[in-house]
Amino acid sequence: MDTRVEKKKLGLKERYAAMTRGLGWETSYQPMDKVFPHDKYEGIKIHDWDKWQDPFRLTMDAYWKYQGEKEKKLYAVIEAFAQNNGQLGVTDARYINALKLFIQGVTPLEYYAHRGFAHVGRQFTGEGARVAAQMQSIDELRHYQTETHAISHYNKYFNGMHESNHWFDRVWYLSVPKSFFEDACTGGPFEFLTAVSFSFEYVLTNLLFVPFMSGAAHNGDMSTVTFGFSAQSDESRHMTLGIECIKFILEQDPDNLPIVQRWIDKWFWRGYRLLTIVAMMQDYMLPKRVMSWKEAWEMYAEENGGALFRDLARYGIREPAGWKQACEGKDHISHQAWATFYNYNGAAPFHTWVPKEEELNWLSEKYPETFDKYYRPRWEFWRDQAAEGKRFYNMTLPMLCTTCQVPMLFTEEGDASKICYRESDYFGNKYHFCSDHCKGIFDHEPEKYVQSWLPVHQIYQGNCFKPGTDPTAEGFNPLMAVLDYYHVNVGRDNFDFEGSEDQKNFAAWRGDPPPAPVAATTEPGAAK
């Protein structure tokens, strides 16, 4: 009989040390600064990389095991959902438009985050930070894949999801999330961490993932809930990493503080602007409501975020410069954003609608100070117009903010009757902004933003037509040419929900009575 050998089991900390030992090394025939040129050029000073603690000490073997189990559960749910025609169990086909927004505007960001972390994972001299970035890179790639797989089931049945990758690089409103991540990825490695791990993941993703996923649960979409939970358990890890990396940078050298504070100011504001679409999803796109944007903002931003910044005060960090304005916006941005998509639904591959009477009442109740005064009359007017066959489609291109790229739809602080206009002059060329903070971001590094690919300007420059298009031809319709370049199926992907193929199909598949016919619209370009 063999002698039994007592196998010594390594603890988490020792296993992490063993698995990452030797991944970093001192170079011999090239200076370290030449091999890692990016971790100093932003001005961040790191004196002791060994102080970097990955709070999870995650190693590749543990990662595969843990994530593999999660994947099995996730794909079992997706499979069951598909086999049981789960898409018919959602509250209303209007809900599907929230998923369109997700696959168009959020899922591609997971891919950008994957690329960003893969890139910065090469930049840090310290191997602890490199390993952590690598793990996050893989996480983000997984999120991109699982979200795509989960939503692809809906793509078999509904419009507005078939070309999400193609749209992300072209469709006007998707330049908002795209420019956010391209701005982050083209910063230095510490700015990227501050932008994504801290400002976005730590301060703002609760506002993204919790409402989206509880919205899905309330509306009967268990497939989305499951990928949400699968991703959310990673998100909490990302958030912890975000706070740890901020603390690490700040503890290394007092000179880092002003640089980091400026990044926090910038990336909080950019993230806040990006979340405008989540605000409108929550207040307008969920047939069964969870909580208003205002309530979510108060809980996740004002309470949690406020506590976070009080906590960081001992490092000298104050709350982001745009905090007060962001808090003021909780009463307005969802209404302003949904009205914008209602305006431009001719060019957006998802559907919009006027809220039903009980939904208008819910909004009046949730926004007692602002909804009836500023927004309700607009919706009632549009509803009456649509009933007469005059559904409003705005056919002229809007002015955009140079920094966040959102149309100039936001109003002045303290006065919701006035659009907020700001401008800067840069070498004789004018640039325009939606807020003091977007202007401030531009003024600090104008070289970057004068290169912005602004969709409206690119359309006018003739860069958004298919090759061979002749804009001087008789009867040329620029909107139709742009939609052709976008690969939008006109009349199926876009226009009002009322009368849409999604609405009719959903009713037919469920055996519900067919929707009431819609008065023919008289707007040019909107004929179906």
Place this chain on the structure above:
Amino acid sequence: MSVVSNPARAAYDFPMKDVRENFPAPLLYIGWEDHLMFCAPFCLPLPPETPFGALGTAVLPGIYGYHPDFAQIDWSAVQWFKSGQPWTPDPSKSLAENGLQHKDVIRFRTPGLTGIQGSFS
């Protein structure tokens, strides 16, 4: 860029993407105050020789005419703003002669008209 301390960095000097030369006509941004049913100001490429007065008669009806207030505008009472400052254009002169350049922003206010049921919509 966000470079703070790299003295050896190369000059960052590239052509701006939105300069006048890249467009068939200069861009003009126009907003109608107190009428936020149109969610944002408009961006329009307009030939510099366009008479300013043609805005009210030829350009704006096509983009704002849907609004019930539009037909009630008294154009002689309209207040104009350029970059947020009160401004008096000459309707008989061209956009260029009125000093409008590429990517200028102008707004007009129509006294007495404040949108659907006075909601600024």
